[in-house]
Amino acid sequence: MTGMKKKIPALIVGMLAVFVAGGVAILGAKAQSNTALAAAPQGPRLAEQQFKNIQVLKGVPADQVIPAMQFITASLGVECDFCHVQGAFEKDDKKPKQTARKMMEMTFAINADNFDRHREVTCYTCHRGNTDPVGTPLVMAEDAKEGFGEPKKAEEDDAKKPTGPTADQLFDKYLQAIGGADAVNKITSRVQKGTINVGGRDVAIEIFSKDPKKRVSFMHMANGDSITVFDGHEGWLGAPGRPVREMHGPDLEGAAMDADLHSAAQLKQMFAEVRVGGTEKIGDHEAYEVFGRRADKPPVRLYFDEQSGLLVRLVRYGETPLGQLPTQIDYADYREANGVKIPFRWTLARPSGRFTIQVTEVKQNVPVDDAKFARPPEPAGGPKE
Ligand code: HEC
Ligand code: HEC
Numbered sequence: 001m002t003g004m005k006k007k008i009p010a011l012i013v014g015m016l017a018v019f020v021a022g023g024v025a026i027l028g029a030k031a032q033s034n035t036a037l038a039a040a041p042q043g044p045r046l047a048e049q050q051f052k053n054i055q056v057l058k059g060v061p062a063d064q065v066i067p068a069m070q071f072i073t074a075s076l077g078v079e080c081d082f083c084h085v086q087g088a089f090e091k092d093d094k095k096p097k098q099t100a101r102k103m104m105e106m107t108f109a110i111n112a113d114n115f116d117r118h119r120e121v122t123c124y125t126c127h128r129g130n131t132d133p134v135g136t137p138l139v140m141a142e143d144a145k146e147g148f149g150e151p152k153k154a155e156e157d158d159a160k161k162p163t164g165p166t167a168d169q170l171f172d173k174y175l176q177a178i179g180g181a182d183a184v185n186k187i188t189s190r191v192q193k194g195t196i197n198v199g200g201r202d203v204a205i206e207i208f209s210k211d212p213k214k215r216v217s218f219m220h221m222a223n224g225d226s227i228t229v230f231d232g233h234e235g236w237l238g239a240p241g242r243p244v245r246e247m248h249g250p251d252l253e254g255a256a257m258d259a260d261l262h263s264a265a266q267l268k269q270m271f272a273e274v275r276v277g278g279t280e281k282i283g284d285h286e287a288y289e290v291f292g293r294r295a296d297k298p299p300v301r302l303y304f305d306e307q308s309g310l311l312v313r314l315v316r317y318g319e320t321p322l323g324q325l326p327t328q329i330d331y332a333d334y335r336e337a338n339g340v341k342i343p344f345r346w347t348l349a350r351p352s353g354r355f356t357i358q359v360t361e362v363k364q365n366v367p368v369d370d371a372k373f374a375r376p377p378e379p380a381g382g383p384k385e
Pocket of ligand 2: 100103104122126131132133
């Protein structure tokens with residue numbers, strides 16, 4: 001169970017791992033064979049143009065390489081140095097890196113030969129967070145709670161069947177529960193202060209959001225601010241002593257979603273197709289799952305509390321050439337501010353890490369200087385890795 005033993009990295013590294021996950025969603029959710037990769041649209045810089053020793057991921061847009069690496073890392077439950085020599089990612093000195101290349105070829109071939117080139121099998125299908133996949137079924141570790149032959153499964157399935165509301169009804173109930181479209185649309189800016197908890201440590205955080213879709217968070221670290229900013233089009237991540245990183249693909253998409261102060265009033269327009277998938281227990285309550293497909297983008301899952309109607313969970317996916325990386329956000333502690341109910345606490349979780357933000361103070365419709373949403377400055381003394 002290598003995956004379980006992962007140590008909590010130093011706070012700052014953890015933050016970066018938490019914030020930096022994603023890539024460009026140029027490729028569709030499926031058809032990820034080698035051939036499909038090579039057919040990526042002209043234009044973006046390719047992996048082999050930017051990196052020194054790309055043999056398998058040729059033709060992939062360069063900014064999908066790191067997301068693919070994050071996918072591998074999450075799938076095997078390892079860190080980058082399992083395969084890479086420190087500071088020289090192009091080197092092939094480590095055996096697992098060479099094995100990983102063969103595994104990529106194998107995985108592409110499995111999908112090409114058996115699944116019509118659809119990306120059904122990924123590294124995670126076999127590895128499940130381990131370097132050494134388990135091939136032998138496990139023995140039963142505990143006494144069975146049910147007697148033999150009881151038709152338990154069927155009942156459970158019945159209970160999970162959608163019991164009523166349509167997606168539109170759930171969207172409406174949610175919008176009503178938080179105050180209605182007018183109240184939501186009246187909000188033009190939001191300033192939140194609170195703490196972010198990562199790995200058991202609390203750090204002060206300030207978040208500024210402003211129309212149209214601008215958002216910046218300042219984490220006040222002992223050695224300076226860690227900044228995540230989205231200006232409505234582009235986004236950057238800045239941390240003390242580190243070169244500024246640009247957001248790509250799903251990072252940008254996610255940031256745009258989080259920055260939208262009016263998304264609750266626009267759910268009906270957001271999706272090309274929606275499906276209610278039944279209920280699931282989140283916290284103490286059952287919640288309805290709505291599965292939403294968007295044009296040319298990975299799907300989103302939304303969970304609405306069965307009783308209150310509030311949005312309690314959102315799961316979105318980032319495309320990588322090897323598979324999708326999930327991001328789950330759980331919303332809680334809804335309180336009213338200027339006529340709208342907003343979550344004062346949320347937990348964002350990814351395969352690479354998680355954090356919880358607890359807001360203690362909110363101001364809305366106050367002026368926020370546009371300068372806040374600019375690219376963060378490079379650290380003094382020039383970029384250093
Ligand atoms: C299980 C092995 C494995 C892990 C873990 C892994 N990589 Fe890789 N990495 C590879 C392989 C294989 C390639 C070469 C891909 C190819 O030839 O197309 C590669 C290539 C790269 C490259 C391109 C280097 C160059 O100049 O050619 C970078 C950068 C990179 N990895 C970064 C990372 C980072 C960052 C992490 C951790 C988040 C990571 N890798 C984790 C196997 C791994
Ligand atoms: C069909 C199942 C399957 C898939 C899919 C798969 N692997 Fe593996 N992988 C294995 C098995 C089984 C082993 C162990 C082989 C052994 O012990 O000799 C392994 C071993 C490895 C190792 C060597 C681990 C070590 O301890 O040195 C690496 C690295 C690896 N896989 C990377 C990947 C990557 C990256 C992907 C996705 C691109 C992937 N694998 C997809 C089954 C799979």
